[in-house]
Amino acid sequence: MSVHRGPHAAEAVFRPVRPRNAFEETVERLLQAIRLGVVAPGERLPAERDLAARLAVSRVTLRDAIRAVADAGYVESRRGRYGGTFVADDLPASPRPRRRAPLPGADIEDVLTLRRVLETGAAQAAAARSLSPSDRQHLRVRLTDVAGVAAGEEAEYRRLDSRLHLAIAEVTASPSLTSAVADVRTKVNELLDAIPLLAVNIGHSNDQHHTVVEAILSGDAQTARVAMAEHLEGTEALLRGFL
Template sequence: MTRAASSPDLGRTVYRPVRGGNALEDTVARLVQTVRLGVVAPGESLPSERDLAERYGVSRDTVRQAIGELADAGYVVRRRGRYGGTFVADPLPVHAGPIDAAELEDILGLRRVLEAGAARAAASRELADAVRAALAERHQATVGAAEGEYRRLDSLLHVAIAEASGIPSLLPLVVENRARINAWLDTFPLLPRNIEHSDAQHDRIVAAILAGKPDAAEAAVLDHLAGSEALLRGFLG
């Protein structure tokens, strides 16, 4: 099969190089955008892994992992043999449908302010032993968590960071915001390799907070949130 035709501008938009910090998440999101925008139609083939790696400016291994995630989620089908390749699923999986772009950006923007600010505040204060222990416990609970439990435990870790900030009125805002985010995240499957990446980012966030490094804690949270934002925009935007 041949690839579906698309406008050059649209092609340049979805195939532009991704950021280095969240290469896997951004690659998954770009591929979802490619499918959802009709750049490659259902039943048609994606560019080769080599071609995608060059366009996105990432390794072939990253592209291969991203395609694997989308295959697991039912968005693409991989075929072997002379006429093999990666093909867009036909029909595509059903999801919650598009949401208001302004609402999505509002909620994501608020999350950046709330959660990055919470991490900075937590890293800027002298944490009591009980607070340090609770944060470490929540962090360890996410490592190796079962897939069905991961999002709940991830949310509890972020709530623990808000609690560690020492700003009581911040906590309900973070909880409400994350509840809305989770409602959207639950409309598409967890991506196992994204969990591995998320765990590594959690390590950096918690380490920076416990070491009392506000700048590093804030930067690590923003980097972490950027990955899930890419996935949300790709699947829901």
């Protein structure tokens, strides 16, 4: 069933790029849409003409970017009546360097502070709205998706976890906030890719997800904000510990 999502996540990710680095930013936006679950494995990207218009790039630039993303294993082209560019069913594993120089603490704190402000605010704003039935369904579906990831599917968990957090921003009905959350989540995922994904933490996170979503659905803005803050604090502790 189709779900109305207010400010659609695709609109937040597929927004105009800057002309000076049109190719590079188009590649970035395509990968962001895939890694955040805006376009899921097996799903088709928007039609080329539509996508080029959304990104404000030429179709030549878009084709070059899609080719680069395809060469990296993230998408594939299919011919025929129902053809187009589809996200690969089996996505490449996120790069996890065996060795890396320690990240500057100030850089990590900058990302985490921005995320904390944006996502706690998004949870509070979502709970304060009168949500439509489709908004409510959207949150419940995303919550169920991430809670249903089987053991050993770490990459899938990261994608669906990102998608739930982005859904919370979507139901605030603020396109600007949704775009900002998408951008900061991409930065956070780059940090998370450098540390182990722990089974105990996944279980704990799922419990916290449930608390956040239920607070939003019940219209309890303060509880939603506090629950989201507690959830983010757990991730922050792991990142500070490992990095």
